[in-house]
Amino acid sequence: MKISKRLENVATLIDNDSSIIDVGCDHALLDIYLALNKNIKKIIASDNKKGPLLKAKENISFYNLENVIKTKLGDGLDTIEYDIDTIVITGMGGNNIINILEKGNLSNINSLILSPQSEIPEVRKYLMNKNYIIEKELIVKDKKKYYFIIKFIKGNISYNEKELLFGPYLLKNRNDIFYEYLNEEIVKMNSVLRKVPDNKDIIKYIEMIDEIKKY
């Protein structure tokens, strides 16, 4: 089966042998792809809305995977089971992701694969304060949009402001897409600056990007 480049990249960060809950599974295409292509011990596809979950069930049954993927209706991590060690949440705003994690219990969770569509630095900071570190992060361009896909594992670290803003892993492992993203951020921020010329936060942000591009 074919899934989007974004979801294919999410799948690369999920370890074989893990037991996952995909919160906000919608169509469950990621879960079906994982069931067909990786050795995942257990998969829960969960959503808080009936419509998406119905679509998920139809897709799962199309691939005859009803015995492999368990579907559950419920808010956030309410649907988690005791043996789940990996949380996957993609395609949601960062604040929504933080709210979901804040209401749940992370004590059995070894890794989280998150792809927030907004408030990305806030998500990095939230999990740093919950004793997780970023093991790997991907920046993917799919249909002209940039996506950040972050794998957190247990650990203690203190990231600085620049690392929280741009991702410590991405800063150390730069690729062309990362530089392309930085250039687009500069263009975007310069157009904001033309409207509010003395916005100190934006000036500082642009200076940081210029600095990153130099070294």
Ligand SMILES: C[S@@+](CC[C@H](N)C(=O)[O-])C[C@H]1O[C@@H](n2cnc3c(N)ncnc32)[C@H](O)[C@@H]1O
């Ligand atoms: C834009 S879709 C993303 C689907 C898929 N994860 C992806 O990346 O393609 C977001 C999904 O999250 C679900 N959702 C939003 N808030 C949720 C919550 N608090 N608990 C469970 N599901 C939620 C929505 O119903 C929707 O199906």
